[in-house]
Amino acid sequence: MLVSGREILQKAHKEGYAVGAFNTNNLESTKAMIQAAEEERSPIIIQTSQSAISYAGLEEISMIVRLLAEKASIPVALHLDHGTDWDVVMQCLRHGWTSVMFDGSKYAFDENIAITKQIVDIAHPMGVSVEAELGKIGGVEDHIVVDEKDATMTDPAEAEEFVKKTGVDYLAIAIGTAHGVYKGVPKLDFERIDEIKKRIQxxxxxxxxxxxxxxxxxxxxxxxxxxxxxxxELRQAFQEATHKVVKETPDLYDPRKMLAPTTEAMKAIVKGKMRAFGSSGRA
Ligand SMILES: [Zn+2]
Structure with missing residues (x-):
């Protein structure tokens, strides 16, 4: 069933586990994710970046995810990942997303609060949950590029003020992770998570x-x-499975058969994450 992001994450917050939010671009990935969630009896968040929306089409990807979600027996939320464009956020609200992220991390603190608050005021009466970002997460994610030297950790006191003033449902924090593929071993600031969580609840x-x-x-x-x-990790699983199919069966020309192993590979990643995050068996 299709539910709000808040419904899924409030339960996780109360019971102390995490839910995976997996990026989709098409029918095959979405099916892999929902099948994995069904088999694990796990709630799931399926998210689209702005680039995924440009690639698949706003109405098209919305219909794909929402139809599969409605047919599923586990809770599914459709989330906009890193909405930086006001118009895209509004279009998602209109087209059935049940959760949106407004990423105002490029703005100054007060401006980020002001725009995020406006989005919360529009989204909440529609039953749509809102995620915001404070601090700057480094790396490259589709249209967002943050140089390592510009990445900044989230300040716990600012996080408290931000949540109070905006009323967001959940907050993305910068604690040392980065988008994309890591070159070295990432070092996470665990104390910072603890301090922030105690303040924002x-x-x-x-x-x-x-x-x-x-x-x-x-x-x-x-x-x-x-x-x-x-x-x-989903992209890497897709890449690896695609290369294997092409290498091992160079004469195969049926797209359905060529895509089947990629779907299985993505499904295996999703199931592994659900077990690691503790969301398996919670739906
Ligand atoms: Zn991100």
Missing amino acids: IPVVLHGASGISIEDIQKAVSLGVNKINIDT
């Missing part, structure tokens, strides 16, 4: 979680992370 979101060890992820979850975004 709402679900906390971790971006750039692909490539973080299971131990670190589980420690972050134990400190109060409730939504974990996974994109890069």
Whole structure:
């Protein structure tokens, strides 16, 4: 069933586990995600970046995810990942997204509060939940590029003020993760998660979680992370499976047969994350 992001994440926040938010671009990925969630009896957040929306079409990707969500027996939220464009956020509200992220991290603190608050005031009466970002998460995610030297950690006191003034449902924090593929071993600031969570008492979101060890992820979850975004690892699984199909069966020309192993590979990643995050068996 299709539900709001808040419904899924409030339960995770109360019970102390995290729910995976997986980036989709098409029918095959969405099906893989929902099948994985059904088999794991896990809630799931399926998210689209602005680039995914440009690629698939706003109405098209909305219909795909919402139809599969309505047919599913587990809770599914459709979330806009890193909405930086006011118009796209409004279009998502109009086209059935049940959760939107407004990423105002490029703005000064007060301006980020003002715009985020406006979006909360529009989204909440429609039953749509809102995620915001404070601090700057480094790396490259589709249209967002943040140089390592410009990445800044989230300040716990600012987080408290931000949540109070905006009324957001969950907050993405910068604690040392980055988007894309890690070159070295990422070092997470666990104390910062703990301090922020104690001050804000709402679900906390971790971006750039692909490539973080299971131990670190589980420690972050134990400190109060409730939504974990996974994109890069799904792309890598797709890439690896595609290469294997082409290499092992060069004469195959049926797209359905060529895509079947990629779907299975993405499904395996999603199921593994659900177990690691503690969301398996919660739906
Ligand atoms: Zn992100």
